[in-house]
Amino acid sequence: xxxxxxxxxxxxxxxxxxxxxxxxxxxxxxxxxxxxxxxxxxxxxxxxxxxxxxxxxxxxxxxxxxxxxxxxxxxxxxxxxxxxxxxxxxxxxxxxxxxxxxxxxxxxxxxxxxxxxxxxxxxxxxxxxxxxxxxxxxxxxxxxxxxxxxxxxxxxxxxxxxxxxxxxxxxxxxxxxxxxxxxxxxxxxxxxxxxxxxxxxxxxxxxxxxxxxxxxxxxxxxxxxxxxxxxxxxxxxxxxxxxxxxxxxxxxxxxxxxxxxxxxxxxxxxxxxxxxxxxxxxxxxxxxxxxxxxxxxxxxxxxxxxxxxxxxxxxxxxxxxxxxxxxxxxxxxxxxxxxxxxxxxxxxxxxxxxxxxxxxxxxxxxxxxxxxxxxxxxxxxxxxxxxxxxxxxxxxxxxxxxxxxxxxxxxxxxxxxxxxxxxxxxxxxxxxxxxxxxxxxxxxxxxxxxxxxxxxxxxxxxx
Numbered sequence: 001x002x003x004x005x006x007x008x009x010x011x012x013x014x015x016x017x018x019x020x021x022x023x024x025x026x027x028x029x030x031x032x033x034x035x036x037x038x039x040x041x042x043x044x045x046x047x048x049x050x051x052x053x054x055x056x057x058x059x060x061x062x063x064x065x066x067x068x069x070x071x072x073x074x075x076x077x078x079x080x081x082x083x084x085x086x087x088x089x090x091x092x093x094x095x096x097x098x099x100x101x102x103x104x105x106x107x108x109x110x111x112x113x114x115x116x117x118x119x120x121x122x123x124x125x126x127x128x129x130x131x132x133x134x135x136x137x138x139x140x141x142x143x144x145x146x147x148x149x150x151x152x153x154x155x156x157x158x159x160x161x162x163x164x165x166x167x168x169x170x171x172x173x174x175x176x177x178x179x180x181x182x183x184x185x186x187x188x189x190x191x192x193x194x195x196x197x198x199x200x201x202x203x204x205x206x207x208x209x210x211x212x213x214x215x216x217x218x219x220x221x222x223x224x225x226x227x228x229x230x231x232x233x234x235x236x237x238x239x240x241x242x243x244x245x246x247x248x249x250x251x252x253x254x255x256x257x258x259x260x261x262x263x264x265x266x267x268x269x270x271x272x273x274x275x276x277x278x279x280x281x282x283x284x285x286x287x288x289x290x291x292x293x294x295x296x297x298x299x300x301x302x303x304x305x306x307x308x309x310x311x312x313x314x315x316x317x318x319x320x321x322x323x324x325x326x327x328x329x330x331x332x333x334x335x336x337x338x339x340x341x342x343x344x345x346x347x348x349x350x351x352x353x354x355x356x357x358x359x360x361x362x363x364x365x366x367x368x369x370x371x372x373x374x375x376x377x378x379x380x381x382x383x384x385x386x387x388x389x390x391x392x393x394x395x396x397x398x399x400x401x402x403x404x405x406x407x408x409x410x411x412x413x414x415x416x417x418x419x420x421x422x423x424x425x426x427x428x429x430x431x432x433x434x435x436x437x438x439x440x441x442x443x444x445x446x447x448x449x450x451x452x453x454x455x456x457x458x459x460x461x462x463x
Contacts, residue, residue: 040300043138044090044091044093045094046093048139049117049119050119053083054116055081057076057144058110058112059079060111060153061074061075061106061110062076064165066191066192067101067191067194071101072098072103074097074098075137076095092136093137094135094138095117096141106151106162109151112146115142115143115144116141127304130304134300134304161256165254167395168188168391169185175401176405176408179196180412183195183199183415188254188387188388189255189256190214190255190258190261202420206366206368206369206372206419206429207373207429208369210351210354211415214252214255218380220315220346221346222248223241223248224342224343224346226247228339241272249265252265260305264307264311267287267312267315270290270315271287273286284316287315310354310357314354321352321353324349325344343380344378351373360439363431364429366429368429371422372418383415390408
């Protein structure tokens with residue numbers, strides 16, 4: 001299949017050169033990952049954790065603590081580690097700490113902890129240690145003795161971002177409760193530990209867990225809504241595009257500038273700029289440039305971050321597959337501001353491109369996912385839109401926030417009912433494993449299909 005693909009590319013020298021450059025940079029990326037692997041394993045925190053050593057750690061809380069039903073997940077940046085009266089000053093690396101959920105702790109608090117420093121435990125076939133290492137988390141401490149020494153020791157600007165996030169959380173808590181609140185806190189604020197376990201399991205069974213992670217396709221769909229509305233109130237298209245990017249920036253700030261959301265925002269913005277400024281042929285080049293820079297800054301995301309891979313492939317699918325999907329959905333109406341056909345085409349394009357890598361990582365295939373996604377994808381941008389509106393209007397006047405929360409509640413209820421209905425079917429999800437060679441073959445085949453289609457429509461001449 002690869003040989004056939006190369007023979008087709010050989011007729012277009014420019015496409016062939018691009019393909020080989022992609023292979024070269026992919027190889028360089030893997031080499032960089034291997035280099036980073038060695039650096040991580042030589043880190044002093046990782047070496048201490050490998051020996052399960054009892055230690056006293058003085059550190060600064062480096063994240064917005066994630067509070068779950070049974071524990072609180074805190075990331076600390078050690079300033080010093082004391083082992084048997086020997087003082088060690090780590091130059092880099094973070095430690096994940098699990099503490100009681102009732103403990104009040106905030107970003108920037110200075111703490112003293114005493115417990116064993118251990119390596120994170122891998123579970124099932126998931127390499128959890130490597131997954132955490134991509135964020136420089138090399139060890140963990142479980143239920144340590146803890147003393148708060150001081151407050152406000154973090155970055156001033158990031159403290160203000162988290163203060164803003166706290167205000168957003170308050171607005172959600174003012175307008176929602178129960179499963180709806182847990183769902184929106186997970187979706188809008190990135191607080192995954194707050195998601196109701198039953199709902200989480202239902203999403204996994206029917207293959208819609210991806211809706212809970214802010215990815216490139218979320219950003220693209222949000223942009224479609226914002227640009228349409230901004231143009232409807234009189235802005236020119238370019239003005240609407242730049243204004244929509246500003247709104248998306250604020251949305252990512254609401255999540256607390258989590259690394260995964262920032263990466264998704266950057267990749268989504270690459271498509272938004274190329275499409276919104278009528279430079280579609282630049283879209284994949286901008287995306288590739290953004291991905292290259294991100295991998296250069298953090299090589300681990302190429303190998304250990306499914307979120308980065310899914311966001312990249314989602315936007316790539318939108319760029320290359322969306323025109324085909326829109327032609328296939330000719331009978332589906334746009335319905336004016338609802339943008340139904342466009343959003344459905346965007347969502348399905350992203351889903352097709354991300355399914356193979358999703359199976360590779362999560363070892364399962366949802367047989368009912370295509371149907372479930374067809375019901376849920378069209379409402380996602382409106383749910384995001386009205387959720388954001390609830391927060392910001394509520395900050396202005398609580399009555400406005402309540403009014404915006406009504407359609408939000410309806411959308412959340414709809415998604416929960418769809419998830420509950422489809423998850424009842426027997427064998428809605430099956431275990432499946434595919435290796436890297438199969439993944440490569442699938443994407444080569446997708447590339448071949450898209451290449452043939454676009455060549456027949458004389459699209460490649462614009463690349």
